[in-house]
Amino acid sequence: MxxxxxxxxxxxxxxxxxxxxxxxxxxxxxxxxxxxxxxxxxxxxxxxxxxxxxxxxSPAAWAGFGVLGVSWVLFVSTRAVERRRGGGTRKERKQARSAQQEAVAPAASAPTLGSGSRPAAKPAAVPQEDFSDIEAILKKHGI
Missing domain, CATH: 4.10.860 (DNA Excision Repair, Uvrb; Chain A)
Structure with a gap:
């Protein structure tokens, strides 16, 4: 009233x-x-x-609010733990691991450590670049 x-x-x-x-x-x-x-x-x-x-x-209503609060705390804590562990269900984690392993070149072979019958190939010569125009600009500005 x-x-x-x-x-x-x-x-x-x-x-x-x-x-x-x-x-x-x-x-x-x-x-x-x-x-x-x-x-x-x-x-x-x-x-x-x-x-x-x-x-x-009403005491029953306040008890209900308490139960809702506990439920909310449990929900938030499980979400935090799930994020920290990095995933959802086991199936999702297994799929993520297999996708990660497949991302590394699966068809590539491991490098050989022994000496081969052929001599090692020399790296191709890198062509010299012409920086004369850049040098001219820098000299013009006194750098």
């Missing part, structure tokens, strides 16, 4: 403030204030305030 009275008083005060704001020719703000002040009155008329007041004073 007290909650309904408080909500009705808040709505009446809000409508009064909206009227004063409209008197000052701030119609957009007055309309917004009136909209906000009608919300508590609507909640009282629909019975939501009474339901919330009954819930706030």
């Amino acid at each position: 007290i909650a309904e009275t408080v909500c009705s008083a808040v709505a009446a005060a809000g409508l009064g403030i909206a009227a004063v704001t409209a008197y000052r020719k701030r119609f957009l703000s007055a309309t917004r204030i009136a909209a906000y002040s009608l919300v508590p009155l609507g909640l009282v008329m629909t019975g939501v305030v009474e339901w919330l007041a009954d819930t706030a004073l």
